[in-house]
Amino acid sequence: MRRISPIQRFKMMNPIIQLFKFFILSIKVMVIVAGGHGGTRKVN
Amino acid sequence: MSKIVVLGAGISGHVAASHLRRKLTKEHEVVVVSPNSNYQWIPSNIWVGIGRMPSKKILFPLAPLYKKKGIDFKQAKAVTFHPEGDLEESKPYVMAEYVTGDKQGTQEKVTYDYLINATGPKLNFEATNGLNPGTNKTYSVCTYTHAEHAWDGLNNVIQEMKQGKKAKILIGTGHAKATCQGAAFEYILNVEQELRKHKVRDMAEITWISNEYKLGDFGMDGMLMSYGSITMKSSEMVEMIFEDRDIKWILGAGVNKIEDGVAHYENLEGDNKSEPFDFAMLIPSFSGHGFKAFDKNNQEITDKLFKGFMIVDADYTPRPYEEWTVQDWPETYQNPSYKNIFAPGIAFAPPHTISKPRKSRNGTDIFPAPPRTGMPSGITAKLVADNIIDSVKSGKESLKHKGSMGNMGAACIASAGYGLLDGSGISITTFPIIPDYKKFSKTQGRHLGKTFGSIGLAGHWLKLALHYAFIYKAKMKPFWWLIPE
Numbered sequence: 001m002r003r004i005s006p007i008q009r010f011k012m013m014n015p016i017i018q019l020f021k022f023f024i025l026s027i028k029v030m031v032i033v034a035g036g037h038g039g040t041r042k043v044n
Numbered sequence: 045m046s047k048i049v050v051l052g053a054g055i056s057g058h059v060a061a062s063h064l065r066r067k068l069t070k071e072h073e074v075v076v077v078s079p080n081s082n083y084q085w086i087p088s089n090i091w092v093g094i095g096r097m098p099s100k101k102i103l104f105p106l107a108p109l110y111k112k113k114g115i116d117f118k119q120a121k122a123v124t125f126h127p128e129g130d131l132e133e134s135k136p137y138v139m140a141e142y143v144t145g146d147k148q149g150t151q152e153k154v155t156y157d158y159l160i161n162a163t164g165p166k167l168n169f170e171a172t173n174g175l176n177p178g179t180n181k182t183y184s185v186c187t188y189t190h191a192e193h194a195w196d197g198l199n200n201v202i203q204e205m206k207q208g209k210k211a212k213i214l215i216g217t218g219h220a221k222a223t224c225q226g227a228a229f230e231y232i233l234n235v236e237q238e239l240r241k242h243k244v245r246d247m248a249e250i251t252w253i254s255n256e257y258k259l260g261d262f263g264m265d266g267m268l269m270s271y272g273s274i275t276m277k278s279s280e281m282v283e284m285i286f287e288d289r290d291i292k293w294i295l296g297a298g299v300n301k302i303e304d305g306v307a308h309y310e311n312l313e314g315d316n317k318s319e320p321f322d323f324a325m326l327i328p329s330f331s332g333h334g335f336k337a338f339d340k341n342n343q344e345i346t347d348k349l350f351k352g353f354m355i356v357d358a359d360y361t362p363r364p365y366e367e368w369t370v371q372d373w374p375e376t377y378q379n380p381s382y383k384n385i386f387a388p389g390i391a392f393a394p395p396h397t398i399s400k401p402r403k404s405r406n407g408t409d410i411f412p413a414p415p416r417t418g419m420p421s422g423i424t425a426k427l428v429a430d431n432i433i434d435s436v437k438s439g440k441e442s443l444k445h446k447g448s449m450g451n452m453g454a455a456c457i458a459s460a461g462y463g464l465l466d467g468s469g470i471s472i473t474t475f476p477i478i479p480d481y482k483k484f485s486k487t488q489g490r491h492l493g494k495t496f497g498s499i500g501l502a503g504h505w506l507k508l509a510l511h512y513a514f515i516y517k518a519k520m521k522p523f524w525w526l527i528p529e
């Protein structure tokens with residue numbers, strides 16, 4: 001069943017659009033990774 | 045002078061050893077004990093398993109690197125733990141058994157001041173009757189040798205399809221409580237694309253079999269995510285992908301027996317069913333290694349250290365799903381009984397699953413065990429190393445560095461097909477890994493801005509870029525430490 005429309009597929013596979021996406025994705029992933037981590041328990 | 049012993053040289057053991065070596069002066073010893081001579085970048089096994097990447101590209105020998113960097117390497121496996129030493133040895137030690145060379149089979153007491161148990165999971169194929177990679181037409185991609193065999197098996201089936209034989213392909217989880225659905229998900233999409241490339245897609249019926257209650261659970265209770273300008277459930281995203289690629293699915297399935305080309309399973313309705321196949325890749329259950337521990341007088345104290353995996357600073361009090369909180373999850377990965385022992389990565393015992401536990405009508409538990417992917421494995425290893433470094437330098441215990449999976453994000457870039465211009469990847473980020481249903485009560489426990497999904501060629505490039513970046517980092521090449529975990 002074609003659940004992904006031709007226009008969506010074109011956007012997903014077009015190298016130029018995807019090159020921009022690559023940079024955006026890399027930054028977004030870096031933000032999550034470098035965004036830090038920590039504890040969850042409050043110390044009284 | 046301190047001696048830090050790291051057990052295991054997988055993602056977490058290697059990350060810990062390399063940071064320890066970089067930040068501690070040479071008067072302190074860093075020792076790695078691991079049975080495998082090679083480091084392997086496990087996520088790229090998926091591409092080995094479809095014949096697109098030779099295994100030599102995902103591994104390198106550890107001994108020369110460790111020698112160059114001043115890390116002592118023992119190609120041995122830990123056998124027993126002695127956190128108080130014994131009547132002859134006053135220092136705590138691990139009994140290690142050499143697995144190769146002249147010393148093969150001999151045991152050595154490896155003493156330590158600090159111990160990092162980064163032994164990951166035991167691939168528990170025995171837990172499923174007949175599930176043994178390379179037999180009964182079932183394969184695994186959990187190690188590079190398994191992945192090589194998987195490609196041989198898949199290639200045979202592809203050649204048969206080219207001769208006109210139809211084939212059934214089954215990919216997913218091979219046990220009622222298996223984890224690592226993400227790896228199987230990547231593999232099924234890569235196999236599907238390979239069949240198209242070999243022009244035999246119409247000859248194959250591809251089926252996903254999983255212990256998940258819903259598609260896209262991934263052992264993380266699923267997630268609500270941003271997808272472009274809309275908000276979507278991970279189940280909807282995976283359903284869209286599977287339907288688009290004509291992949292069938294069987295959910296809530298606890299595979300319990302494999303016979304030649306047949307997987308037997310029980311489903312949540314309590315029915316016993318079977319699914320035939322010509323090629324299957326099924327992820328086994330992961331378990332602890334069954335280590336035993338002894339006190340100074342050689343009395344067994346295994347339950348102080350292990351609960352399957354290693355006991356750390358989690359809250360293990362049994363509670364119903366509705367009462368679970370993020371605070372149950374560990375922050376420092378320190379063993380509460382022996383404060384100089386730590387267990388990052390997959391080696392620590394989780395307090396409970398992340399996905400909602402479910403039983404079949406016959407009372408069989410069928411739900412995913414909690415995954416600990418590469419990123420949290422690396423992050424937890426680094427924070428353990430940093431706490432040990434601070435403790436060594438200050439001469440007193442320091443636990444300043446904390447990283448609960450309930451306050452940590454993860455990026456999972458799942459390959460959905462290999463190819464520089466026709467490849468694809470599904471990029472999913474999640475924050476936090478353990479859903480915090482109190483903090484993010486309206487968005488299924490996750491921060492929507494930091495939990496998103498994206499499909500396309502860029503995902504494949506990103507996965508490939510990560511492959512090269514992480515191998516560069518693992519080889520400890522110049523400025524490797526600038527690349528985050």
Ligand SMILES: Cc1cc2nc3c(=O)[nH]c(=O)nc-3n(C[C@H](O)[C@H](O)[C@H](O)COP(=O)(O)OP(=O)(O)OC[C@H]3O[C@@H](n4cnc5c(N)ncnc54)[C@H](O)[C@@H]3O)c2cc1C
Nearest residue numbers: 052053054055056086087121122163164227389390417418
């Ligand atoms: C096919 C596949 C694909 C994956 N893809 C991804 C992905 O795309 N992204 C992602 O984030 N994660 C992925 N993962 C998960 C990721 O590989 C794991 O999270 C990670 O490897 C866990 O690291 P670890 O160091 O805890 O365990 P491991 O990497 O399993 O390392 C354990 C180490 O301990 C050693 N050891 C075992 N027994 C002993 C013993 N008795 N004594 C001493 N040492 C011992 C082993 O030889 C090994 O070196 C994937 C996993 C698989 C199987």
